[in-house]
Amino acid sequence: xxxxxxxxxxxxxxxxxxxxxxxxxxxxxxxxxxxxxxxxxxxxxxxxxxxxxxxxx
Amino acid sequence: xxxxxxxxxxxxxxxxxxxxxxxxxxxxxxxxxxxxxxxxxxxxxxxxxxxxxxxxxxxxxxxxxxxxxxxxxxxxxxxxxxxxxxxxxxxxxxxxxxxxxxxxxxxxxxxxxxxxxxxxxxxxxxxxxxxxxxxxxxxxxxxxxxxxxxxxxxxxxxxxxxxxxxxxxxxxxxxxxxxxxxxxxxxxxxxxxxxxxxxxxxxxxxxxxxxxxxxxxxxxxxxxxxxxxxxxxxxxxxxxxxxxxxxxxxxxxxxxxxxxxxxxxxxxxxxxxxxxxxxxxxxxxxxxxxxxxxxxxxxxxxxxxxxxxxxx
Amino acid sequence: xxxxxxxxxxxxxxxxxxxxxxxxxxxxxxxxxxxxxxxxxxxxxxxxxxxxxxxxxxxxxxxxxxxxxxxxxxxxxxxxxxxxxxxxxxxxxxxxxxxxxxxxxxxxxxxxxxxxxxxxxxxxxxxxxxxxxxxxxxxxxxxxxxxxxxxxxxxxxxxxxxxxxxxxxxxxxxxxxxxxxxxxxxxxxxxxxxxxxxxxxxxxxxxxxxxxxxx
Numbered sequence: 001x002x003x004x005x006x007x008x009x010x011x012x013x014x015x016x017x018x019x020x021x022x023x024x025x026x027x028x029x030x031x032x033x034x035x036x037x038x039x040x041x042x043x044x045x046x047x048x049x050x051x052x053x054x055x056x057x
Numbered sequence: 058x059x060x061x062x063x064x065x066x067x068x069x070x071x072x073x074x075x076x077x078x079x080x081x082x083x084x085x086x087x088x089x090x091x092x093x094x095x096x097x098x099x100x101x102x103x104x105x106x107x108x109x110x111x112x113x114x115x116x117x118x119x120x121x122x123x124x125x126x127x128x129x130x131x132x133x134x135x136x137x138x139x140x141x142x143x144x145x146x147x148x149x150x151x152x153x154x155x156x157x158x159x160x161x162x163x164x165x166x167x168x169x170x171x172x173x174x175x176x177x178x179x180x181x182x183x184x185x186x187x188x189x190x191x192x193x194x195x196x197x198x199x200x201x202x203x204x205x206x207x208x209x210x211x212x213x214x215x216x217x218x219x220x221x222x223x224x225x226x227x228x229x230x231x232x233x234x235x236x237x238x239x240x241x242x243x244x245x246x247x248x249x250x251x252x253x254x255x256x257x258x259x260x261x262x263x264x265x266x267x268x269x270x271x272x273x274x275x276x277x278x279x280x281x282x283x284x285x286x287x288x289x290x291x292x293x294x295x296x297x298x299x300x301x302x303x304x305x306x307x308x309x310x311x312x313x314x315x316x317x318x319x320x321x322x323x324x325x326x327x328x329x330x331x332x333x334x335x336x337x338x339x340x341x342x343x344x345x346x347x348x349x350x351x352x353x354x355x356x357x358x359x360x361x362x363x364x365x366x367x368x369x
Numbered sequence: 370x371x372x373x374x375x376x377x378x379x380x381x382x383x384x385x386x387x388x389x390x391x392x393x394x395x396x397x398x399x400x401x402x403x404x405x406x407x408x409x410x411x412x413x414x415x416x417x418x419x420x421x422x423x424x425x426x427x428x429x430x431x432x433x434x435x436x437x438x439x440x441x442x443x444x445x446x447x448x449x450x451x452x453x454x455x456x457x458x459x460x461x462x463x464x465x466x467x468x469x470x471x472x473x474x475x476x477x478x479x480x481x482x483x484x485x486x487x488x489x490x491x492x493x494x495x496x497x498x499x500x501x502x503x504x505x506x507x508x509x510x511x512x513x514x515x516x517x518x519x520x521x522x523x524x525x526x527x528x529x530x531x532x533x534x535x536x537x538x539x540x541x542x543x544x545x546x547x548x549x550x551x552x553x554x555x556x557x558x559x560x561x562x563x564x565x566x567x568x569x570x571x572x573x574x575x576x577x578x579x580x581x582x583x584x
Contacts, residue, residue, distance in 0.1 A: 010295050011282070013282055019288070020287055020288050021291070022282065022296075024299070025292070028298045029301050032475055036420075039419035039422070039475065039479070040419065043361065043417055043418065044416065044421055045075065045416075074412060074414060075414050076410060077410065077411060077412040077416070079412075082422070086422065086425045087429040087432065087433070089429070093468055094430075094433050094464050097468075101460070101464070103456070103460040103462075105517055106518040107517060107518060109521060141532070150534075157535035161537070161538035164539065165541060260544040261543055261544065261545055265525050265543045274521065277518070277522075290526075293519070294519050300512075303505070322529045322533035323534055326534050333498075333502055336498050337495055337498045338495075339494065340486035340490075346484065347484075349483065349484040352482060358418045358483060359417075359418070361415075362414070362579050362582070363579070366579075366582065368581045
């Protein structure tokens with residue numbers, strides 16, 4: 001798959017076909033995807049016991 | 058006329074609500090961001106690769122300085138042949154019938170030969186250089202171009218581009234001028250004269266055009282994968298994240314037809330403007346605006362709600 | 370009670386013949402957001418996922434970007450090259466910007482998958498997109514303002530894109546004196562204004578309901 005992880009200058013890069021991306025950027029994007037998935041799956045607030053029906057803003 | 062109170066979100070049955078502290082949420086978010094920011098700043102700091110000065114350029118790549126100076130005199134550099142907004146040497150890029158670059162006009166006039174001649178003219182106490190400049194200035198433009206082009210070609214053929222390896226020829230005062238320019242650069246004398254406006258500077262257009270006309274700046278950039286065909290727009294100097302949000306902008310430059318097009322900049326710009334407009338208008342675009350419903354991620358986001366109010 | 374002036378003079382206890390500009394503005398402002406919704410202390414029960422915090426995280430990050438930028442402004446545009454405190458301020462600014470974009474894009478992803486433009490919320494989506502694009506432009510002028518090698522390279526490259534469509538004739542990326550002021554004055558003002566508009570629209574129309582829960 002990935003043809004090379006090359007240190008170019010002082011930074012490592014990943015080469016995959018026409019794509020070249022720095023490891024630093026890849027980590028940022030990877031982290032964003034992980035955080036997104038965790039956020040979607042994580043509930044916010046308790047399963048409501050104190051919900052007032054009909055109190056529409 | 059007073060604006061009527063906006064209709065609250067319509068809903069067939071009143072929506073249940075629960076208490077929520079928005080201000081507390083903001084304060085928590087602020088603390089989280091501050092902690093993350095300070096932590097990352099302490100852990101990783103930030104890059105600061107020193108600017109190239111003419112002196113450092115002359116030290117690192119003297120033959121490039123000479124070749125660039127000769128190119129400015131011959132009118133063969135990138136800036137000399139650029140077109141608007143610097144000169145009229147070219148019509149610039151087009152988008153079909155749209156000649157936007159040309160229509161915008163020459164608003165930042167730069168005579169590329171002056172990038173060399175002006176600093177040289179400021180040198181005092183060098184009678185030989187003064188005589189050389191007199192010889193140059195009293196020649197006809199076509200004579201000037203013949204000298205400079207001949208010397209430029211000879212430099213390109215010389216091993217390593219070294220002036221010392223150039224065979225004798227009819228180059229007029231150009232070799233002396235280029236040599237004097239290199240001396241001025243190496244002594245730090247070039248980092249001032251091109252500043253605009255004088256004394257306070259502030260506008261670096263002329264020094265930057267001169268620097269970019271050489272190969273040294275680009276060589277240094279490409280060594281760190283900052284080149285246009287290296288997805289460089291996304292990257293930062295050193296081992297740091299750059300601008301990942303520019304991934305789509307730089308992507309087009311990597312593939313045909315843009316990668317080989319003379320009008321690539323205009324074409325990519327237009328394409329990105331169009332895609333940005335599409336993103337802006339998603340709410341109105343049939344198909345695109347229905348995509349989220351079909352993708353179904355909302356079933357995860359609202360799974361608690363759907364447990365109590367199943368979707369049909 | 371205003372002082373008697375021309376056509377806005379009042380008889381004691383009477384209404385003005387035409388409402389004053391002040392009264393009209395006051396009425397308009399008070400109707401922008403439903404009563405109690407500017408800072409509500411209740412929210413719909415369907416706001417129950419972690420994805421919902423990324424708007425406020427983006428806003429908080431924006432504030433830290435402004436604060437760290439303000440810190441840099443204290444010492445000036447070239448301070449960070451020679452001062453370790455200045456360099457730390459620059460690091461704070463860089464990382465808060467990375468966080469800002471990360472949170473904003475995650476917020477965008479969430480809002481897309483929720484089709485959050487439903488129920489007359491198109492303008493909320495659109496102001497968000499404009500804020501996103503405006504932020505990219507602001508970051509761009511920031512990179513041009515570093516007065517180092519990165520600025521030298523970015524300016525000489527970016528000029529080609531802007532020149533090709535005529536913009537470079539009026540927006541000179543190689544002129545730090547111009548770029549600095551766009552970065553610290555003009556663009557933050559515009560992005561800030563659009564952000565405020567965006568927030569007001571969220572409060573005005575409320576959080577988008579789930580699919581199937583709307584009209």
